[in-house]
Amino acid sequence: MLQVSVFVAFLLLWWGLTASGVVKPLFLPSPRDVVVAFWNANTCQQLESGRPTCGAQNYFLWQHVLASLQRIGIGVGLALVAGVLVGYLMGTVEWIYVAVEPYINFLRALPPLGYIGLLIVWFGIGDTSKIWLLFLAAFSPIVLGTISGVRNTQQNRILAAYTLGANPLSMLWKVIVPSSLPDVLSGIRLAVGFAWTTVVAAEINNGIPGIGGLAYVSGTQLNTALTIACIIVIGIAALLLDAFLKWASKVLVPWQGRA
Structure with a gap:
């Protein structure tokens, strides 16, 4: 209830600032303008010439989001391995x-x-340079999370496994990997979040289709309403990705937090 109240208050403040004319629409469009921009980016419009145009930059908004997710999926996937x-x-x-x-x-x-x-x-303005950027953004958090998990493995578990006759390979697979998995997943979660925040930088050049590229292009065209709509979509997508990763962590490491 508190969160809903804060959200409503934020919308009322936003609407009040734009309706009063304190802030010019160029700098802060009204909530209605942002909703209209979002709607137009997901529908087809009829131009004065009679030729239809669909979405924003000839792609629907969901296609922009999907293109960005594909780039992040490849970049983070390679960084994960x-x-x-x-x-x-x-x-x-x-x-x-x-x-x-x-x-x-x-x-x-x-x-x-x-x-x-x-x-x-090095790689041109195509998807290769974007994937490399997302790979580099995700690589170090995953490495550091994995190192933390390995080094935090309880020594009594390692000693007990050696006492029971474990060899180095079985030690790694049956003791170190399960013990380190929570930290590895935390590193992956951080990596995905960091890669998602990097998507606009990755798509500055030739980033259409792509939600980051659309946010950048619409900003350069002074289409502030569409820029804000893109920012909102980027934020919502980030929350959904993080919620999925939290759920996956609970499924994959149900023993996390247990002695």
Whole structure:
């Protein structure tokens, strides 16, 4: 109830600011204008010339979202495979951890806009540079989450497994992997969130179709209502992705939080 009340109050404040003329529509369109922009981006309109136009930038809004999700799925999927492997290596082999850890933290600290230009030079303005950017955004959180999970494995479990005759491979698969899985999934959750926040940067150049590219293009065209509609869609999609990952974590690691 409190959340609904806050949301209603926010809408009333937004409507009041725009209706009173305190803020010009160019800077803050009314809620109605944003809803209309959202509707127009999902329907076909008849132009004065008689030629129909559908969606925004010739794509429906759901197609823009799907294109962005596909890029994120590929980039994060590749980061998941590489990040988990590197994380387990660094977590179990000390000299690899000492040698590589500074570079992982260096990559984690870099803002995506800092190297998007370099990726475009290397891979062009197509999807390859976008996928690489999303891969790099997701890689370090997955690696660090995996390392944390491996290093936080309780020593008494490892010693008990060795006492029962476990070899290094069975130790990894039956003790370290289950113990580290909650941290690995937390790293994946952070990686997906970070990759989603990077989608606008990834789609600045030739990002149509793509919800980030549409937000950027509509902003450059001073179509503020559509820009805000895109921002709202990006936020809702992020909440749904995070909710799915939280549910998946509960399903995959039901023992999390137990002794």
